[in-house]
Amino acid sequence: MSGDLDAFTAAGVRARRDRLHGLAARDLAPRFHAGDAAIDPSLSEFMAGLTLRDAAVLIGLFERAEGVSLLLTRRTDQLRSHAGQIALPGGKIDPTDDGPVAAALREAEEEVGLDRRLVHPLGLLDPYVSNSGYRIFPVVAFVEADAPLEPNPDEVADVFEVPLAFLMTPTNHLIESRPWRGAERRYYAMPFEGRRIWGVTAGILRLFYEQVFA
Template sequence: MHDRPASAMGFDEADLRSRIGRMHPVEGVTAVRRSLWGDHVTEPSLASMIEGLTLRPAAVLIPLVLRESGTTVIFTRRNDHMRAHAGQIAFPGGKIDPEDGGPLVAALREAEEEIGLDRRLVEPLGQLDSYISNSGYEIVPVVGLVQPDPPLQPNPDEVADVFEVPLGFLMAPDNHLFEMREYKGLTRRVYAMPYEERRIWGVTAGIVRLFYEQVFA
């Protein structure tokens, strides 16, 4: 796919709704959709390792906040004391439990548990292809519209901070950088998207890139 400048894209509600057809419907989805996307796309040396993993289903919510000044995306910064991915920037999300019945319920439940986002304030638009992480998860990103200034109550045991990034910034391919990171003693390539004093990288940045490729490219 060919990158287009951000000025050629729209990010208002009408434009987002016009792109629903580029996503998969969320209604009735009860299983993870297999995907070619994942950490192994950015770093091909991970492909053989990922092939041997028993993948665990997970889901994240990509919450799009419809502001007059422009659509933004809600992110979290994980608590520094978390056992996994401490201090990293992430979307609200986690494992799909059997009682969830699928990615949509799991993503909305996790958003409620992590940041206090009432699921009734989220209008699901669709879901993206799943994203395979080298940690053994097959992650389904669910895209949802959120009205401005939803009342949030972050869970301090999991979330150190909640913040928003303009969708226009995230969907500009010039902001999709590569970094080299150490993983299990090896140097590997990951996406990174520095924004102000924050650094979105790794799986979260990979999912942002997937969102761009599938919906905006």
């Protein structure tokens, strides 16, 4: 981690904007250094044969008096996939979406009622490749501090913020494992105040650290 806590102010984040890709960068090639295979190389052979589907997530940042915080959600327990897990707002890029930014803003509006007019995108991280077959475009953006949020009860059980300084501190990036397809799969986890941030969400946050703050 950068030893300078000013990195986690709004000015510090904006000063690193040149480490992001432009907002119109739709054709970024998936690179396995940014994805599930980066932490667990044993997945590489399996993932190399995947036909990737495109998705986008919003890394929504709030400027607070105590520093920048990052928006996360907890999915409802009745969802068919990833029920109860911590997630970034986002989902599949639809044919009607005008690229990853539009998709991330649409999904955030649908999931947590975030008015896209109150979101100010800065740029894109490298695409994150998941072992479930998605090429995920993380969209980094500032959200106006007083933006109202109204979670969709069918999808989101809770909305909360985590200090960016916590999430961008490598000692908080734990490596855990669990059985998957007959082997132990390794992944990042970032426990915070009783909440378990892990898997793809933690992997994308690790990518955010590596690309912007390392």
